Amino acid sequence: MDLSDAYANAAHIPGAADFPSRWSEEAEAFRAELAETGRFRSLAYGPGAREALDLFLPEGEAKGLVVFVHGGYWLRFDRSVWSHFAAGPLAQGWAVAMPSYDLCPDVRIADITRQVAVAVSRAAEEVAGPIHLTGHSAGGHLVARMLAPALLPEAVAARIKRVVPISPLSDLRPLMQTDMNEGLRLDAAEAExxxxxxQPAPQVPVTVWVGAAERPVFLDQARWLGEAWGCEVVIDEGLHHFDVIDGLVEADSPLCRAVTGA
Known part of the structure; x- marks a missing residue:
């Protein structure tokens, strides 16, 4: 069975082509504003050109660190597209880190998982206190993977207090039946x-977030993770795969409060 259309988001969202350019423009303006006040900087976490993260700092001492990992089916985008989604946690007093990572097919998904673990650890060196993880789509998959045993250094893992995967891909096996797999190169062993x-159900509080107007497979993917881990699944009414993250811009939105635990 070919599941390519089932996992195709843009084809089923009106005006989908406009979202990336709008995100990039808003992100660039956000970085420029924070750079003027010295509250934005970029840090390397590895030797590669994409092994870097942006760190956004709140006014005053940070309550802790939120790490946002972007999506794009592990095939596209980088950290520069999403900066403005740090606005909500920042307004609540949290520092926010946003890493880039290498993309398939240059690397495999397992390599990206390891890169993100290093990025989280690097960001943790810069900001004290609790660490909350969130990510969208493939990024939701990646932050969920951070809860796997022994993936993060013990000292960093002990600081993770909350995880919110947004529209995550929690079972990668169906993706082997999409045309994306030409780039992802998933086989049965890696997909599992x-x-x-x-993974073992984590002890850390997890809230899975998904838009009610998303493709049915993404509702399934969210439900599967909730069932596997026994965690809360929030279905956000009226939102699709591209606007489900909009709540991260607003400090008092339900999504932002879920991420920060406010």
């Missing part, structure tokens, strides 16, 4: 090993 539903 990289699927969060097969």
């Amino acid at each position: 090993a990289e699927s969060p539903i097969f």
Whole structure:
């Protein structure tokens, strides 16, 4: 069975082509504003050109660190597109880190998982206190993977207090039946090993967030993770795969409060 259309988001969202350019423009303006006040800087976490993260700092001492990991099916985008989604946690007093990572097919998904673990650890060196993880789509998969045993250094793992995967991919096996797999190169062994539903249920509080107007497979993916981990699944009414993250811009939105635990 070909599941390519089932996992195609843009084809089923009106005006989908306009979202990336709008995100990029808003992100660039946000970075420029914070750079003027010295509250934005970029840090390397590895030797590669994409092994870097942006760190946004609140006014005053940070309550802790939120790490946002972007999506794009592990095939596209980088940290520069999403900066403005740090606005909500920042307004609540949290520092926010946003890493880039290498993309498939240059690397495999397992490699990206390891890169993100290093990025989280690097960001943790810069900001004291609790660490909350959130990510969208493939980024939701990646932050869920951070809860796998022994993936993060013990000292960093102990600081993780809340995880909010947004529209996550929790079972990667169906993606082998999409045309994306030409770039992802998933085989059965990697698909299972990289699927969060097969990890032990974490002790950290997890809230899975998904838009009610998303493709049915993304509602399934959210439900599967909730069932596997016994965690809360929030279905955000009226939102699709591209606007489900909009709540991160507003400090008092339900999504932002879920991320920060406010």
